[in-house]
Amino acid sequence: MSSSKKSSDGKSSEIEEAVASLTMPFNKILLTSSDGESFEIDEAVARKFQIIAHMIEDDCAGKAIPIDNVTGDILSKIIEYAKKHVVEPDEDEDEEAKKKLDSWDAKFVEKLDLETIFKIILAANYLNFEGLLGFASQTVADYIKDKTPEEVREIFNIENDFTPEEEEAIRKENAWTFNG
């Protein structure tokens, strides 16, 4: 995370942060997206993002933190997920809670198009939010699983830049996976 402000609106965001630090209730953190949207969240939720957790540990998190690489629409989705996952239920201790959360996760991702999921992967990686990165990656993996290469290319718009001879060579090299 860059600690230097953008030169164009550097002055105003510094003031914004200062004001935020004075007026922010205890244990709340303000995150600002790259396109200027602000989100006030509990410290416990912010700690799901390792990059922020480290800043808090090292005492260099102000109450207002700019998230330069993530737009507001994506950041809001990430925060929504983080809020639901502040406490992860133990599979053995609380089967009910785990089932409910899994069901919420499934509904959460159902509403998202692939492009958004990819943006979430990038943002979760940047924020170092392991739980969401894993979940989103698994979701993409599920799109690839059990599909032929042609189908996968279709879904993700991957251009096949192999010549037929090259493709044949690859299938031969990996005979066990392709032919069984």
Place this chain on the structure above:
Amino acid sequence: MLYSFEVQRMDLFSSLPDDLLCHILSFLSTKEAALTSVLSKRWRYLIAFVPYLEFDDSVFLQSGEGKREKEGILQSFMDFVDRVLALQGDSPIVKFSLKCKTGVDSDHVDRWICNVLARGVSDLDLFIDFRDLYCLPHEVGVSRTLIELRVGSDSDLYWWQKDLCLPMLKTLVLDSCGLCTGQFQILLLACPALEELDMTNTRWRDSNVTVSSPILKELTIDLHGCHRLVNLKSLSFDAPSLVYFYYCDSLAEDYPQVNLKNLVEAQIHLLLTQGQIEQARALNNEMLVDDVFPGLGNAWKLITGLKNVQQLYLSPDTLEVLSRCCEAMPVFNNLKLLSIWSDMNRGWQAMPVLLRNCPHLETLIIEGLLHYVTDKCGDVCDCISRGHKVHPLTSCPVKKLQIYEFRGTIRELEMIKHFLEVFPCLKEMEIYAHENFPTLFKDPKMVERVGKMMNFYNKLSSCSVQLLVRGPL
């Protein structure tokens, strides 16, 4: 001329760097990940950087003999593993899992295992079933990077060396492994960081075994319902950090030391032969318990060692063994949950003493109400009607009772009514129907009977009684 402009949609993966692509691939099986190598040039060699590999030679094989020998399929599998490992070169690897059976060449297997060990693998999962005696390569026993090791087979597997040394190992799972004399001791000393030990179908050569570890947290000894040909002469425990203990085994002849003072959950599934059960039952007061069969007289040492547990799970055979330990039954001061599983051929003689010795019990779970009828059930149930007023177990604080495998028989309904009278603090009762219940439910007489009783129960006491079905009807 009309042009239709087709907007070329962008390759979604172009926004992700290679390492995130590899991260996504790690959520696929290695076979599926390898299939992506044909998608485009970018994907061709990505598998070289996926640090989780799993290979299972049975993936393309149908059950039945013929398919395993299908022309070239096993050679093609070996070539594939060779190729992926060659592509990976020296790149770091985190987890390697291999399942293979006879037909895959053991030299290849040795090479693969040594390759990943040399690259610092921390999680190794091997299931190797060769009909001939197979020994794991020496390198497995001296790895400085292994944190989790699983070794299993359908037949015997050996891998022991004298210089065994696994300083980072935290989890060890052994399935169907043979242990030579003295090797269990060597194993514990060689794994000073071991926190979880799971041994299924282990064949001991030792007669006396001691589980001694200051840091071991979870222990499973599981004979999987089989009986030993020769029981252990003694089994001792010196594991003060143990929190979870699962024990499914024939009764050892003695338990000289049972130091499990911080144990939280114990699952004790003793396995007795029908002959041993009958001998135990035939005991009369004159006969000394020790004469019956070795071990019965020492079982109380095991149960006493468990006195600090918070959750206790007992099998039908264990209950029969405990019926001979009633005088020596410890008080379970921390026990909040007691779960017993019943069998039509095993009795509840130990139940009265058990319940009396659990002063803080909150939940009682009974899997299967029907059990072998004796006159020793005390007030817990009225197998043999005494015809007098039911005395409640006044000191029993059980608030919640869960009953499983309910079949709607008259006997069960009477037992439930009896429980409502016998447990003074009972607030909640959940009765779970046996999975065959949908078929039983078709009998209208039974439905009527159960329905009537449910109404009666809820009127009888302040306890709420629910009949539940697990899963879809």
